[in-house]
C-alpha cells in the first residue's frame with residue numbers, strides 16, 4: 243500500500259479535495275478506518291490534534307498517522323468502498339483554530355529564545371487553551387508578558403510563513419530553532435526574518451492570520467515554566483468568557499467592570515471585621531449565659547458547683563443544679579429556648595430569642611464550648627452542657643483546673659448511651675449522638691458519677 247500523499251504539507255488552506263480509497267478496515271467499535279492515496283486531513287501529532295470533516299458526506303471523527311501505511315481516516319457512518327473516488331472536506335473552523343494555536347506557538351517559542359535564550363521543551367493544544375513548557379530561569383508575569391508582546395508584534399507585522407523541503411545535510415548548515423526529530427528529508431517552517439524550525443504541522447501562510455496571543459496563566463512545573471496561552475479565535479473566546487465573568491461580578495457590586503477587584507477586596511475586609519465582631523459578641527453572649535447558670539448553681543458540700551444544662555430543641559430543661567435559675571426579670575434562664583415554643587409570647591425580646599435559637603442550632607457546638615469556657619473560668623466549677631436538635635445531641639463537658647473529675651471518661655460513657663462518639667482530655671471533652679431521647683439520662687448519669 244503506497245503512503246498517503248499529504249496535501250496539507252504544501253497547502254494548509256486546502257480543505258476540499260478528491261482522492262481514491264486504497265484501504266478500508268472495519269474497526270471493532272463499528273467505525274471504519276479509510277486510507278486514501280492523498281489527503282488534506284492532518285492526523286494527530288506534534289502536539290496538534292487531528293482535523294475532522296467528511297468523506298463523501300460521512301463524518302471523519304479523527305485521523306491517525308500510521309507512518310508508512312499512510313493516514314487513517316476514522317469514518318463514522320457509511321464508509322466508501324475500496325477504489326472509490328471520494329470528495330473530502332476538512333472542517334475549516336477547526337483547522338484555522340489549530341493553525342492559529344500552532345503557528346502562535348512557533349512565534350511565542352522563538353520570542354522566548356530571542357529575548358531570554360529560553361527554549362521550549364514541549365507544546366500541547368488543549369481543549370480551550372495551549373501550553374508550552376519553557377526553560378525560563380526566573381519567570382515573572384512581567385518577563386512572560388514581554389515575550390507575549392514581542393510575539394504579538396511579529397503577528398501584526400504580518401510576516402510571510404514559508405515551507406522549505408531540504409535534505410538533512412542542508413538542514414545541518416541552517417540555524418534551526420530546534421533539532422529535527424526525524425532523519426532524511428526535512429520540512430522547515432520559516433517565519434520571515436524571525437524563525438526557522440523543522441515541523442510537520444499546519445501553519446498560517448502569514449503571521450497576521452494568527453490574530454493575537456494572550457497569556458492566561460503560568461506556573462513552575464518540573465523545573466520548567468509552564469505557560470498557558472490562547473491564540474486567534476481562542477483568544478477572542480477567552481476574552482468573552484473573562485469579560486462576562488468580570489461583568490457579572492461588577493453587577494453584584496453595581497460598579498464598573500474594572501472597579502470590581504477593589505470592591506471585592508473591600509467586601510472581604512468588611513466581612514472579616516464583621517466576623518471578628520460576631521465572635522466577640524458570641525463570647526459576651528456565652529459569658530452572660532454562663533453567669534446566669536452559675537448564679538443559679540448550688541455548691542456541693544466540697545464547694546464544687548456542677549452546672550448542667552441543655553440548650554435548644556422542642557423543650558428546654560434546666561436541670562439539677564440550675565433548675566431554679568432566674569434572671570432579674572424573673573424569667574427562666576433558659577428563656578432563649580423556652581420562648582420558641584410559646585406561641586403566645588409576642589414581645590420583641592422573645593422574637594429575638596427565637597431567632598437566636600434557630601441560628602444557634604447551626605453554631606451549637608461553638609456556643610456550647612464558649613459557655614463551657616466561660617463557666618470554668620470560675621474556680622471549682624464543672625460544666626456539663628448539652629444541646630439538642632431534631633436528631634442530634636451535642637455535649638461539652640469541662641471543669642476548672644482545681645475541680646475534680648475525668649471529663650473524657652464521663653464523655654465516653656455519655657456518648658455510648660447516646661449512640662454517638664466523643665472524648666477529649668480530663669478537663670475538657672466533646673461529643674454527640676443520635677439518641678436524643680436519652681440525653682437527660684446521660685447527663686444525670688454524669689452528675690451522679692461526679693458526686
Ligand SMILES: [Zn+2]
Nearest residue numbers: 344441442443
Ligand atoms: Zn509547526
